[in-house]
Every structure is written in C-alpha cells, then in structure tokens.
Amino acid sequence: MFKINENYLKLPGSYLFSTVGRKAREYKAAHPDKNVISLGIGDVTQPLAPAVIQAMHAAVDEMGQAATFRGYAPDLGYEFLRSEIANKDYKARGVEIALDEIFISDGAKSDCGNIGDIFSEDNRIAVCDPVYPVYVDTNAMSGRCGDYIKESERWSNVTYMPCVAENNFVPALPEEAADVIYLCYPNNPTGAAATKEQLQKWVDYALAHQSIIVFDAAYEAYIHEDNIPHSIYECEGAKKCAIEIRSFSKNAGFTGTRLGFTVIPKELTAGGVSLNSLWARRCGTKFNGAPYIIQRAGEAVYSEAGRAQTRAQIEYYMNNAKVIRESLTSAGYEVFGGVNAPYIWLRTPKGMTSWDFFDYLLANAQVVGTPGSGFGPSGEGYFRLTAFGSYENTVEALDRIKKMG
C-alpha cells in the first residue's frame, strides 16, 4: 500500500502572503475610492535590461536554425556563463572558484530547497529568526525538523537564532552544536548586512564544529558599503565549510526569467566525501539544466552594457530604499536595513504588534507591507517594506505615512 511522506502533514499553513493579500483585497472592496499601494512583496517591477533582451532575441533565433540549435545543455550549465561568474563574481574579488565548482540552476529558491537532498536526515539545522521560510519548510519536508510546536511557532529539532535590533540582526553563535547553518546576507527580511569580521566568526565556528554553512547571497548586488563581503569565500577557510547560493532574480530582475547558481568548492568534504561530486550527481540525475536562452540572458548580465543597465536598476530600487528610510526616520520611526539590501525593517510604533501595525497602516495610509512576525517569532514588533515598487508609488506611500503621524 502506497504511503505519503508524512512530514508534509506536519507543515503549518503558509498563510503570511495569502493573509496579506486577503486583507488588502477586503480593504479595497470596502473602500473602492482609495488607492492602495503595495510595498509588501519581494518581487521586482523594472523590465529586463536591454542587453538581456537583445541576448535573448539572438538566442531565440539560434534555436530556430538547425546549424545553431541547442539540445540538452551540459549538466553544470554552459561554460560561457560559468566563466563569467568565475571571473566577474569571484576572481575580481580575489576569490578563485573553478568552473566545475559552479552549478547553474533555475533559481536560488530551488537550490535552497534541493541542496538538502545531499544532506543526511540526521543533521540539526540552525536558522535565523526571522527567516525566509524556504530553509525550514524544505528541511521539515525531509524530516529534519522534528515536530511543529504551534504555541512557540517553532520546530522541535531546529536551532533558532534570534536576529533583533540588539544584535544588529546578526545572530550569536549557537550554544548547541548545529550541523547545517543557513545564513542569508544581505538579509531578507531584515535588510541587515554582515561584515567580514562577523561572517568570519561563523566560518571559524563551522570549521571548529565540522558544520556546513549554506550561504544565501541572493541580495549580494545590493551591497553598497565597503566592509561588507560579497561572497562568504572572502572569509578564510570558507571553501572548506560553505556552500554559496546566488540568484539573478534581484540583481537583474529575473524573478520571472529564472536563473541562479550554487557554488560548492571541491575542498568541501564530509567524512572524506566531496559535496561537489554529490551535488553533481544530484544535478545530473534530477535536473536537466536551465534553458539555453536563459543562460544566454544570464551571460548578458555580465557584459559591459548589461552590468551598467542592471546596476542602474539596482540604484533605482536603492533610491526607493533611501526615500523609505529617510521618510520613516524623519517621521520618528526606528528603521533598519535599506543600505545594503532592498528591504527596510522598522520597529512598529507604540508597542503595536506586527499585525496591528499592518491594519493601522492599511487603514490610515492605504499602504500594504509585511508583518515581521510572519517571518518568525523574533520578527514580532517589526515590519517590512520593500524597495521594489515604482519611485512614484514609493514617494506617495511615504508621504501618506508621514501625514498619518
């Protein structure tokens, strides 16, 4: 008799964005005259860069001609893309990454979840709190999290590392040993960045405890301060303990175009086994690569024109972030993030809960954001706004918030 994976039944409902959406719809239905602005969702709005569009048109034409048609891609991804990554993302920052340490994928979300395939079930994971929910949910699906405790909103076998204003949203090293540590910097949702010194402590911890760090660097392109490392491999010894996952979603607007990559250095071993070879086997068996056309689009992001154009998109969003930060600060809010990340994390005023502030903001400014508590219990009392809206909407939303008082 067939049996399902019972771990799925332990998952609590994933209601954050659906509840946000429902409340916004209900408000609009009750107030058809009001113009509601969303600064809630982490999806980009700017169109793809002209260099990317041009590259995709050229690749589409190649696929229409027998002489230039491409069938199955190489398992790791096309070398034209991997060599751009190795040179411009890593070598240019003093980090040597070999071409066969880079695995092109359909995006960081897939990789963040799928990477667990090569880990034993018998590992304890540690995550930041608040956190992007994919790390925990995918581990829960494969039985690594124990049971979900509704009262504490936590899983019994997961180590949670609170990230709050008091520790600048970079957690303390865990007291109990953690086998797999998920870190995301620049951080979603808090917008915090980790300095090289802060990250080095984590690398040292992982080396000392033979732990693995899964480092989600999806927001790397938003880094603006000099003392913030762009890759965990800028830290000493990281190649022996860290996997780095990157995305084209936020640095080039590929949320609907789907491209990312994972780096697994060959020095990274466990019990003498190379994790690079395990992941290669996983990719060769359960994946058939990102589309040729999309890999060419990714290559164009690294061209001179592509870099200038995608940089301009990032600056557009970061200008929104600046508007949000400065407006909120001048209105008396305590504000975090938004300097090296497209997320602004604010402390809710007057001791309101995150959801109370959500309702208050919607009712009084017609602005939709995301309650911090939706990302984990330590997010309670915080609230997330994103810089991914249009400039006009961002300015209008912040004017309303300032007037709201």
Next chain:
Amino acid sequence: MFKINENYLKLPGSYLFSTVGRKAREYKAAHPDKNVISLGIGDVTQPLAPAVIQAMHAAVDEMGQAATFRGYAPDLGYEFLRSEIANKDYKARGVEIALDEIFISDGAKSDCGNIGDIFSEDNRIAVCDPVYPVYVDTNAMSGRCGDYIKESERWSNVTYMPCVAENNFVPALPEEAADVIYLCYPNNPTGAAATKEQLQKWVDYALAHQSIIVFDAAYEAYIHEDNIPHSIYECEGAKKCAIEIRSFSKNAGFTGTRLGFTVIPKELTAGGVSLNSLWARRCGTKFNGAPYIIQRAGEAVYSEAGRAQTRAQIEYYMNNAKVIRESLTSAGYEVFGGVNAPYIWLRTPKGMTSWDFFDYLLANAQVVGTPGSGFGPSGEGYFRLTAFGSYENTVEALDRIKKMG
C-alpha cells in the same frame, strides 16, 4: 558534525553514455578518415518550430517593457498554458482534467525525480527492466531502494519487471505487492507502446493494491496507432491511482528549452490525503516556476501553426524510424519499436552481447548506438538506435549496416 546523505554513496557509476562517448572518441582518433554517425543519444536535432520562435520573440519583448513585464509566475504555471493542456491534451481525448490538477515544470526529468519528495521512504518501487535510469537512481538517493547488488546489477528493495520480446515489452503484473509503479509508454528504450487493455490491467492492479502509478508519457506525441492511449487517464479509474508526467522535449524539440508538466488528479488520495495538495505544497516551496518566455513557447506549441509545425518535426523523425526499421528488417534483423516511438530496439545478431554488437557496429559501419544492457540486465542482447538524427545521416548509417551484412 555535518553528515552527508549516505544513500548517494551506494549509487553505481552512471557510465553508459560516458562509455559510449569514450569508445566513439577513441575509434575516431584511431580512424581519422572515417565518418562516424551517431544514432545513440535521445536528443533532438531539428530547430524549434517557427510558431514557437515567434512566440518567444514576442514574450522577450514583453519582458523588456515595464507595462508587460512579468515577475514571479503563479505557482502552478500560467493559466494560458494550463488551459491549452487541459483542452487539447485531455478534453479532446475525452478526459476531464481541471486546471489546478496541472503543474507546469522545467521538464519531465525533474518531475520524475522530484515526485518522490511526496512519497514516504517506506514504499517499495517497481520498474521495468530495461528502464530509463532516473526512476531508480532518484529513489535510491532517497533511501527507497536498499543496496545495490553488483552481481545482479539490481537494487535489493526494488521490484524489476522484465520487458522482453516474449511479452511484447509490456511486463507482467508483479507477484509481490508494489507501492509505486513506474511505467513509461511509449517506452524508452524499447520503443514499445501499451494498448488500452494492457494499461487498464495496471490501473486495476493499482486500485486493488492501493498502489500509485507514475506514468511517464514523454513520448506520447509519437503514437501513430489508434488503439494506443495517449494518456493513462483514458483508462477507467486511473484518476484514483495515477500521476502522469509529460514533456515538451520530444514533441516540440524542447530538450534545451526545458518545459514539462505533471498531472495529479484531486481524486488521487492516500490515507485520506490529497496528493495534489502535497505536490502543490512541494512546488510552492521548492520551485519557482518555468520562465514566462518558455511558458509562452509552450503555449505556441498548441496554436494551429505550432501543432502543424511540431507534427511535421515528429513525422520527420518517424520517417527516420521507418528507414531504420525497414532497412534492418530487410537486412535480417529482428526489430521492435519505431512505430509509436522514436526508438528502435533490435535483437543483437548471432547471440552477440549488447556491448559486442556496439563494438562490431562501430568497427564495421562506423555507427554509434546504445547497448541495451546499459538500461538494465533484461536489455542484454538488445540494442537501441534513435530516430533523432538527420534523414541523410540515418539513410547513410543504415546503408552501411546493410552492407556490413
């Protein structure tokens, strides 16, 4: 201390196509004057259809304009594509599939592997022998196959169902109960098709034993005979026991473009739990959809022009299949497949092993095929040729084989 998934270490090397490639390279190096023709690999060679190319250009342009730009896709895939599938793949054949029973993916290989995520480890799988290796390898990775026995080339906890000429390459029902049964018709590698009566027996077996059938219909578009079902849902009761996986790789040449889908009817439950809802949760958590541009390409396959053009590609390949079948038959070979599938499966002459015949064919006709034993022990004494080459190469290869005697 971090621990790897030890199941990966049990996997035998996947040497079939690498050994085929190495032997072909060595032969070419030793005989630089010879023109070696490959009819070995299951990859398409015809360029994408003009209707598909046109749709992708249009979609690329949409992505370059703010007004028409698309970010994250809906979790299940765009409705414009799912409704074409529901109407033209299913409703047109008398099968009602709801839009939320269709999940768009990046290809059938990913789905064939990932579907195991929602199955308990504690299921016994049954596969055909010979078989496409992904079903077994992905189950072995998640610990469902026991240990690999080198002598028998089989896993200790897997039920193998021999498919040989004597049973027309459609296996007998297993004597021991199987929980998850992988079936692929039209079949890779044997080229066999299953009639509705044959498939109905499997559906009846699954219903009686509360088993699940994972039905891989990647080669559905190659069906040419009337009594062959295009979907397992043409069988009575299949919605209660079968998952169907389809691909655009072989019906529209998308091997390098990546698109597929999985159908999980809402009637399919286990212990009262809907598998559709489990898979929806899996897709929403570990996947972010196929690119918008590629989903538009898929939609174009269903347009009037797209259907005519992709049908012409299939007929081109099937004409190659006819050339291979008729030439081999006239040369005295015992030949199977190639009528409802792009694969021709032949019995090796004079009792040669599959690898002996590989060497013989390469040395005497400079043609590369795939040894049947590479797909499983019951493939020993068989050999696979594919119809995916050019017409000219196919004719030339078969002329040589005929002359070889």
